[in-house]
Amino acid sequence: MSTGEESHRSIRLIEPACTSCMICARECPTWCISIDSHAEAMKGLPSGSRQRTENVLDRFAIDWSLCMYCGICIEECPYDALEWVGDLTEPGFVAESLVEVMVAQRR
Amino acid sequence: MTDVPLEGWLDAVEALQAEGFDYFDWLGCVDEIGRRDCLRIVLVVRSLSRQAEPRTLSCSLPRDNARLDTVQGVFAGAAWHEREAAELFGVEFVGGERRRLLLNPEFEGTPLRKDEVLAARTGLYWPGAKEPGESDVSPGRRRLEPPGVPEPAVWGDRDASQPAPGPAEVADSAVGGRPRRRRT
Numbered sequence: 001m002s003t004g005e006e007s008h009r010s011i012r013l014i015e016p017a018c019t020s021c022m023i024c025a026r027e028c029p030t031w032c033i034s035i036d037s038h039a040e041a042m043k044g045l046p047s048g049s050r051q052r053t054e055n056v057l058d059r060f061a062i063d064w065s066l067c068m069y070c071g072i073c074i075e076e077c078p079y080d081a082l083e084w085v086g087d088l089t090e091p092g093f094v095a096e097s098l099v100e101v102m103v104a105q106r107r
Numbered sequence: 108m109t110d111v112p113l114e115g116w117l118d119a120v121e122a123l124q125a126e127g128f129d130y131f132d133w134l135g136c137v138d139e140i141g142r143r144d145c146l147r148i149v150l151v152v153r154s155l156s157r158q159a160e161p162r163t164l165s166c167s168l169p170r171d172n173a174r175l176d177t178v179q180g181v182f183a184g185a186a187w188h189e190r191e192a193a194e195l196f197g198v199e200f201v202g203g204e205r206r207r208l209l210l211n212p213e214f215e216g217t218p219l220r221k222d223e224v225l226a227a228r229t230g231l232y233w234p235g236a237k238e239p240g241e242s243d244v245s246p247g248r249r250r251l252e253p254p255g256v257p258e259p260a261v262w263g264d265r266d267a268s269q270p271a272p273g274p275a276e277v278a279d280s281a282v283g284g285r286p287r288r289r290r291t
Contacts, residue, residue: 026251036237059242
């Protein structure tokens with residue numbers, strides 16, 4: 001459910017902007033963000049160049065039972081990959097169901 | 108910022124008020140452990156009647172005997188700020204309001220002193236311990252440590268034959284980040 005207006009009801013990941021740098025997970029005062037990622041060889045490099053790797057995001061989850069909506073992760077993200085949205089988080093009957101997995105693409 | 112000795116604190120605040128800085132802005136506290144064994148109280152007052160930069164007073168208190176005269180008699184609004192500093196930093200404002208402002212009456216400890224250990228977190232898994240590109244924390248590396256949780260060698264798993272760690276040692280080991288190589 002969205003109110004259609006800008007408000008601070010939950011936090012959304014803008015997946016293409018995320019580089020899995022871990023800064024949000026480390027800055028979070030409530031330890032509610034968990035990130036899995038893996039390194040992959042970069043494609044499309046000019047021939048003859050050194051082999052390079054990039055980090056690929058596998059899983060990004062926010063535990064809404066821990067989050068206190070302080071917005072520090074949004075402030076700290078150097079790639080602007082997190083933003084406030086007006087959507088309410090899903091209710092749940094047990095704490096585990098409040099973990100919202102925003103990216104889940106296991107290899 | 109003007110440093111004021113402990114015993115001249117109330118006089119200095121009254122003098123500023125008499126000078127026309129009669130609008131109390133805020134009062135705060137800083138734990139300066141690691142630099143000096145002190146808590147620093149900072150007070151900012153403004154003048155609304157004339158164009159002047161706000162004036163800042165500060166006063167250093169020894170951490171093990173943090174007592175300071177209250178300025179509630181000069182600025183009644185300072186009471187909230189003093190009560191907050193009192194419970195979060197363990198400062199006693201002599202002659203001031205002693206009721207708690209934010210914490211439970213049963214709560215013990217001084218949460219904003221830097222040697223305060225977040226004991227409940229020492230046994231928890233920190234999601235920030237992973238490096239970018241990792242799904243599991245790889246062992247044997249110089250892993251990042253979360254802030255507020257001291258190294259087990261300093262607090263928790265300390266060698267029983269060693270003396271108890273001092274506040275400066277606990278605070279220094281709980282800053283988070285990559286553990287430095289320690290001199291033994």
